[in-house]
Amino acid sequence: MPERHAIPVRSLLASLAIVLFPLAYALLANLSGETFHVTLATRIAILGLAATGLNLALGLGGLVSLGHAAFFGIGGYVAGIVASHAMGGEPLPFGLPASAQMASVWALAMLAAGLFALVVGAISLRTSGVAFIMITLAFAQLVFYLAIAWPGYGGEDGMALILRNPFFGLATMRPMTFFLIAFGALLAGLAAFAIIKASRFGAALQAARQNPDRLAALGVRPDRIQLVAFVISGAITALAGALYADLNRFVSPSMLSWHMSGELIVLVVLGGVGRLAGPLAGATLYVLLEHFLGGVTERWQFFLGLALLLVVLMGRGGLMSLLAPKGAGHG
Amino acid sequence: MSLPLLIEQALNGLQLGIMLFLMAAGLTLIFGVMGVINLAHGSLYMVGAFACAAVAAASGSFWLGLAASLAAAAVAGALVETTVIRRLYARDHLDQVLATFALILIFSEGTRWLFGSFPLYLDVPPLLQGAVALPGGVQYPAYRLAVIGLGIAVAIGLYLLIARTRLGMRIRAGENDREMIAALGVDIRSLNTIVFALGAALAGLAGATVGALQSVQVGMGEPVLILAFVVIVIGGIGSVRGAFYGALLIGFVDTAGRFFLPRIAGLFLPPADAGLLGSGLASMLIYAVMAVILALRPKGLFASHA
Numbered sequence: 001m002p003e004r005h006a007i008p009v010r011s012l013l014a015s016l017a018i019v020l021f022p023l024a025y026a027l028l029a030n031l032s033g034e035t036f037h038v039t040l041a042t043r044i045a046i047l048g049l050a051a052t053g054l055n056l057a058l059g060l061g062g063l064v065s066l067g068h069a070a071f072f073g074i075g076g077y078v079a080g081i082v083a084s085h086a087m088g089g090e091p092l093p094f095g096l097p098a099s100a101q102m103a104s105v106w107a108l109a110m111l112a113a114g115l116f117a118l119v120v121g122a123i124s125l126r127t128s129g130v131a132f133i134m135i136t137l138a139f140a141q142l143v144f145y146l147a148i149a150w151p152g153y154g155g156e157d158g159m160a161l162i163l164r165n166p167f168f169g170l171a172t173m174r175p176m177t178f179f180l181i182a183f184g185a186l187l188a189g190l191a192a193f194a195i196i197k198a199s200r201f202g203a204a205l206q207a208a209r210q211n212p213d214r215l216a217a218l219g220v221r222p223d224r225i226q227l228v229a230f231v232i233s234g235a236i237t238a239l240a241g242a243l244y245a246d247l248n249r250f251v252s253p254s255m256l257s258w259h260m261s262g263e264l265i266v267l268v269v270l271g272g273v274g275r276l277a278g279p280l281a282g283a284t285l286y287v288l289l290e291h292f293l294g295g296v297t298e299r300w301q302f303f304l305g306l307a308l309l310l311v312v313l314m315g316r317g318g319l320m321s322l323l324a325p326k327g328a329g330h331g
Numbered sequence: 332m333s334l335p336l337l338i339e340q341a342l343n344g345l346q347l348g349i350m351l352f353l354m355a356a357g358l359t360l361i362f363g364v365m366g367v368i369n370l371a372h373g374s375l376y377m378v379g380a381f382a383c384a385a386v387a388a389a390s391g392s393f394w395l396g397l398a399a400s401l402a403a404a405a406v407a408g409a410l411v412e413t414t415v416i417r418r419l420y421a422r423d424h425l426d427q428v429l430a431t432f433a434l435i436l437i438f439s440e441g442t443r444w445l446f447g448s449f450p451l452y453l454d455v456p457p458l459l460q461g462a463v464a465l466p467g468g469v470q471y472p473a474y475r476l477a478v479i480g481l482g483i484a485v486a487i488g489l490y491l492l493i494a495r496t497r498l499g500m501r502i503r504a505g506e507n508d509r510e511m512i513a514a515l516g517v518d519i520r521s522l523n524t525i526v527f528a529l530g531a532a533l534a535g536l537a538g539a540t541v542g543a544l545q546s547v548q549v550g551m552g553e554p555v556l557i558l559a560f561v562v563i564v565i566g567g568i569g570s571v572r573g574a575f576y577g578a579l580l581i582g583f584v585d586t587a588g589r590f591f592l593p594r595i596a597g598l599f600l601p602p603a604d605a606g607l608l609g610s611g612l613a614s615m616l617i618y619a620v621m622a623v624i625l626a627l628r629p630k631g632l633f634a635s636h637a
Contacts, residue, residue: 064425123622126629130368130424130568134560135625141557142618149611151604258557262370262432269429299444305436312430313418 014323015277019190021284022048023183030176038175039247044280044287045179045186046243051267051279052189053236058265059274060197061229062209066261067120067136070143071234073256074116075109075241080251081153082108083161102167102181102246109242110235116143117234121227137258144256158252165246172246182243186280189236194276196232205229237264266308272320281319335469340590341583346475348582349482353537354559355566355574356489357530363569364505364526367416368424370431372534372559373552374438379404379535380542380551381442384451393456397539404535405528412527417520443549450548453539478540485533486575493571502526506569558585561621566633573633581617588613
């Protein structure tokens with residue numbers, strides 16, 4: 001059976017290169033003592049993970065969410081709030097123990113964001129197209145204003161974490177150690193995406209994007225499938241948000257702003273919608289552009305906008321399709 | 332709580348609603364005719380405000396500035412339509428979101444380049460300074476009353492344009508069936524450009540008039556843009572009538588929330604916390620209203636067509 005699984009070698013190699021790039025970058029930077037560049041690689045890994053979460057809803061499910069900053073920010077605020085309670089020795093609401101262990105912070109972040117995604121998705125998925133885009137945006141604004149208004153957690157100024165949350169016995173304040181933790185989370189997120197994409201659920205999700213009526217005729221409710229995908233997508237993005245808060249040791253409403261939602265979409269599309277390594281490719285390009293272009297001109301966002309416009313108007317398929325073009329079809 | 336205070340708040344709500352309508356009308360027309368979601372509509376609002384402030388500062392006349400805001404926003408709109416938006420009609424919403432998000436970056440950074448990072452100030456014209464005594468013992472700023480009057484005049488003008496003129500007929504036909512009116516010999520390309528420039532001019536006018544009430548700065552269009560989205564989602568996307576009622580609803584709900592919620596929170600909390608929490612809750616109120624309306628009527632209150 002030679003052609004049952006025609007493995008696209010070039011695509012595999014391109015994905016592998018994209019995934020290994022931040023690791024190589026961080027290792028090299030660490031060897032040469034450039035800890036700033038280790039942090040840069042960590043940013044790539046975390047933003048890549050956040051965008052991978054979005055790619056599940058956007059790429060596989062065709063759900064253009066302009067509100068994923070809400071999940072990213074919820075993850076960040078969970079990490080920040082747990083850390084501040086653990087520091088002060090106060091228990092959390094609902095009698096939850098204030099353990100700042102990253103693993104429990106992550107679980108809490110994903111749970112909180114998943115629940116919120118369930119509510120948002122249940123309402124938003126009653127609509128589609130432009131209305132879906134605007135409603136997800138509006139719900140994210142709701143959380144954004146809540147973060148500003150809620151007294152006690154920094155309001156508009158945000159809140160600083162004094163130390164990174166602990167991860168078992170590791171020295172999380174060391175840049176390379178924290179990079180490896182973030183990179184591990186990224187690999188887990190990519191694995192989750194790949195498993196979901198190849199599963200029966202993933203097939204149904206992609207069918208819900210391509211032809212919801214036919215899927216419904218087969219006895220599968222497309223909106224249920226999409227809702228589950230939206231929840232998983234939100235939870236993965238929240239995990240990235242929790243890591244992002246630990247990376248910067250700072251959370252603020254800007255993590256929840258709608259520019260963040262826009263940037264996450266930019267990452268996915270720059271890299272390649274629906275492709276496994278696409279969001280990571282987009283994040284790599286974005287962070288490096290921000291760093292190197294930002295060093296040349298403080299107006300770098302102007303040029304980013306122009307570049308983005310050209311990518312949308314001229315090219316289709318993003319960076320991944322340059323590295324590993326696909327034949328007909330998508331996904 | 333005195334009656335004059337309530338009347339004043341009601342007028343504030345009306346004024347906010349009218350301004351939101353100017354933004355939302357353009358957005359919803361552009362979506363209705365061209366099927367394009369334009370995130371950069373807030374940038375056109377900003378262009379109007381900056382054009383007004385710059386021309387008013389140079390010439391000393393607010394009215395010249397107002398004319399300049401209409402012209403600048405319309406020209407910017409026509410330019411954006413012919414260079415970018417035109418290529419997006421056949422694309423999916425994702426590409427439209429991305430391209431117009433890129434336009435926001437270009438407009439914001441470009442404006443910062445031209446005018447610097449500091450806000451500009453635009454004075455209320457001398458003719459409209461001071462307050463007007465209204466029946467019921469209300470003292471209300473003349474400029475805000477004029478803004479309400481202007482907005483209502485524009486809304487009536489827009490209604491007449493769409494319902495009674497040849498251009499309006501083409502716009503309505505364009506909303507129903509683009510291919511068919513193109514086949515009937517209507518130049519759909521120039522119709523698109525005209526509608527986009529019209530929507531842009533309305534946004535620019537809103538930016539200029541609000542610019543005299545607040546400061547003129549980069550990013551000023553984004554909160555308004557998001558409110559306008561809420562308005563058109565509530566009203567039914569593509570429906571100008573829905574945009575009108577949705578804008579008034581949001582204007583009143585937001586103003587009432589900002590007025591009452593801090594006072595209600597003040598019953599339970601110390602004043603400093605109550606003010607912050609109350610205004611934050613007020614910002615959230617309209618989104619909650621939207622969620623309820625959509626849960627009941629997913630297509631909005633005045634869904635125009637499929």
